[in-house]
Amino acid sequence: MRRFVPRVFTGLRARLVLGFLVVTLISLGLVFATLPRLLDGYFLDQAQQDLNRSTNKAGFFVALELLRYQGSGTDAPRPILEGTPPVAAQGIQDALGTPDRGRVLELAQLLAQANIRVQIATDADHPDQIAYQLDVPVGDEIAQAGQQRENLTSTTPYQLDIPDLFWSQSPGAAPKRTLIVTLSDPYTYRAQTVETIVSVMGVAAVIALIVAVIASILIADRLSNPIRRLTGAARELSEGHLDTRVTPPGNSREMGELTTAFNSMAERVQASIEYIRRDRDRSRDFLADVSHELKTPISALRTFNELLADGQVDDEATQREFLEQSRQQIERLDWLATNLLELSKLESGLVLLDLRPDDLRAVVESAVQQAQPAADRKGVKLVTALPDEPVRQRHDPQRMGQVLGNLLGNAIKFTPRGGEVRVSLELTDEGAELRVADTGVGINAAELPFVFERFYRGVQAHESRAAGSGLGLSIVRSIVEMHNGRVSISSSPGQGTQVAVALPREVAVSSPAAGPA
Numbered sequence: 001m002r003r004f005v006p007r008v009f010t011g012l013r014a015r016l017v018l019g020f021l022v023v024t025l026i027s028l029g030l031v032f033a034t035l036p037r038l039l040d041g042y043f044l045d046q047a048q049q050d051l052n053r054s055t056n057k058a059g060f061f062v063a064l065e066l067l068r069y070q071g072s073g074t075d076a077p078r079p080i081l082e083g084t085p086p087v088a089a090q091g092i093q094d095a096l097g098t099p100d101r102g103r104v105l106e107l108a109q110l111l112a113q114a115n116i117r118v119q120i121a122t123d124a125d126h127p128d129q130i131a132y133q134l135d136v137p138v139g140d141e142i143a144q145a146g147q148q149r150e151n152l153t154s155t156t157p158y159q160l161d162i163p164d165l166f167w168s169q170s171p172g173a174a175p176k177r178t179l180i181v182t183l184s185d186p187y188t189y190r191a192q193t194v195e196t197i198v199s200v201m202g203v204a205a206v207i208a209l210i211v212a213v214i215a216s217i218l219i220a221d222r223l224s225n226p227i228r229r230l231t232g233a234a235r236e237l238s239e240g241h242l243d244t245r246v247t248p249p250g251n252s253r254e255m256g257e258l259t260t261a262f263n264s265m266a267e268r269v270q271a272s273i274e275y276i277r278r279d280r281d282r283s284r285d286f287l288a289d290v291s292h293e294l295k296t297p298i299s300a301l302r303t304f305n306e307l308l309a310d311g312q313v314d315d316e317a318t319q320r321e322f323l324e325q326s327r328q329q330i331e332r333l334d335w336l337a338t339n340l341l342e343l344s345k346l347e348s349g350l351v352l353l354d355l356r357p358d359d360l361r362a363v364v365e366s367a368v369q370q371a372q373p374a375a376d377r378k379g380v381k382l383v384t385a386l387p388d389e390p391v392r393q394r395h396d397p398q399r400m401g402q403v404l405g406n407l408l409g410n411a412i413k414f415t416p417r418g419g420e421v422r423v424s425l426e427l428t429d430e431g432a433e434l435r436v437a438d439t440g441v442g443i444n445a446a447e448l449p450f451v452f453e454r455f456y457r458g459v460q461a462h463e464s465r466a467a468g469s470g471l472g473l474s475i476v477r478s479i480v481e482m483h484n485g486r487v488s489i490s491s492s493p494g495q496g497t498q499v500a501v502a503l504p505r506e507v508a509v510s511s512p513a514a515g516p517a
Helices: 011-070 090-096 103-112 190-238 253-310 316-347 360-378 397-413 472-482
Strands: 115-123 126-136 158-163 176-184 356-359 381-385 392-395 420-427 431-438 486-492 496-504
Touching: 011 090, 011 103, 011 158, 011 176, 011 190, 090 103, 103 115, 103 126, 126 176, 190 253, 253 316, 356 360, 360 381, 360 392, 360 397, 360 420, 360 431, 392 397, 397 420, 397 431, 397 472, 397 496, 472 486, 472 496
Parallel strands: 381 420
Antiparallel strands: 115 126, 115 176, 158 176, 356 392, 420 431, 431 496, 486 496
């Protein structure tokens, strides 16, 4: 079925369009359910008000006819009512007419377009004593096109007290007859007006529905396009295209924030994957290096063992030499295993710092004392520069001693005989700074950004600086970062190397090793 449905009517856009149309249809349904009734009530109220106004006009003209009738006598005013009990004078019928002819009929047909009832009461005190009543109905022949009869009666009948001048020469003393005029069942355009409005509303509703369909498609497309692009980008990202990014839309703040968050996530994923790949490559290289490092002592131990076991070495001095060489190879194996285990514990967060507010000078003095024998054997001079006052700083003495031990070991190893290694400690605004500087072979500028990375041993393995496992500086960086500190290095070939360790005054109680740099 989906093959035959346009793309715009599938997926999220279809649901958005359908939602907009449902809202539009509900709104139009509510309008058509309530507005005609409201309009009908409004126009019915208007018809009632028009009927009341027409009643006043009709009553005014009937009153004029009665006054004209009284003044039409030759010698004296003509009576409105006469006899006992009072009844309408004979001339009233001639003046007002009958239901099928006369002035009231004309008034009903031309002015009121409604049935007219004319009543004359004996006096104002007894409006219910009707002495004369004339009902003039109108037929359908007076209705104009579109008019319909309404079941209405004027709510405020026209009522006027008219003096009957025939019975007195003084108008003030003449008895007053009460004229009552009421209109009912008028012809109006109410039904046609409501029908016309509803018809116009129907046409407008159809137009509004068409506009709503077009607008909903455009809005749905505008809303769904960023989501569709994000979906496609997420699919590409899942397929391994880590450089996939989405341009944030400028017309939606929320979608812009979502797109920015997606791009940020993609960048972090890409950085993590690249770090894992680099780490995997370095691990592979390191495993190859470790295999090579292990192969040499293992081969030597096997050779020494075979020669001693076969009894081919009878000389006691040679046997002692073989045993000494075996001991050195075993120590090398132990040293390599110890460093691997140490780095693994540091970077997995299994090591907790034992922070103490001790004097850092004691750490420096202890590390120099332990490194002094190696420096003497190498013919390297160790120089210490410490402040006179105690440098009390929260730190783990054992771990910081390990940092200085690694740095001093590297400095002594790569400094030629007759060279110098200087260790200094000084206070800074942020805390304290340790420096280890040597006059050794130095490091190429291109290698400096990588020397603290795990397993890095230099680009040329045959050089003296490439000896070892490449773990010492990685351990240094991990311990320093656990102290919330920073470690930096500066060097140039032939000019020596300087490593600076900056420690802050405030250190967390415990901190895992740093992750990807």
